Amino acid sequence: MYTLWMKTVVGMSPEEVKALVPDAVEPSSQPAWLEDGAIELLRVEQFVLLNESFVASLYFKERKLSQVTLSLSNEKTFESALRTFDSVSDALRAK
Numbered sequence: 001m002y003t004l005w006m007k008t009v010v011g012m013s014p015e016e017v018k019a020l021v022p023d024a025v026e027p028s029s030q031p032a033w034l035e036d037g038a039i040e041l042l043r044v045e046q047f048v049l050l051n052e053s054f055v056a057s058l059y060f061k062e063r064k065l066s067q068v069t070l071s072l073s074n075e076k077t078f079e080s081a082l083r084t085f086d087s088v089s090d091a092l093r094a095k
Contacts, residue, residue: 005068012065014041034059038066050087
């Protein structure tokens with residue numbers, strides 16, 4: 001199994017994810033869909049990493065975790081967002 005984020009692994013149920021990530025809740029707004037049919041069943045409204053605030057969206061296919069995306073909470077310039085992306089990528093790879 002592949003670890004995705006916060007010790008979650010591909011194939012976990014929403015209930016298993018909630019047990020590991022207590023801040024994960026059902027989206028208060030319309031859940032997002034991915035092109036492959038995965039649906040955002042859980043969301044963490046505020047996740048701080050490297051002094052940056054993100055929204056974490058947890059996507060499931062057939063109620064099995066398939067993908068996690070992190071979106072910046074605040075707007076940034078392209079250059080600033082790219083620097084943040086590079087820093088976050090390095091930090092996540094180091095774990």
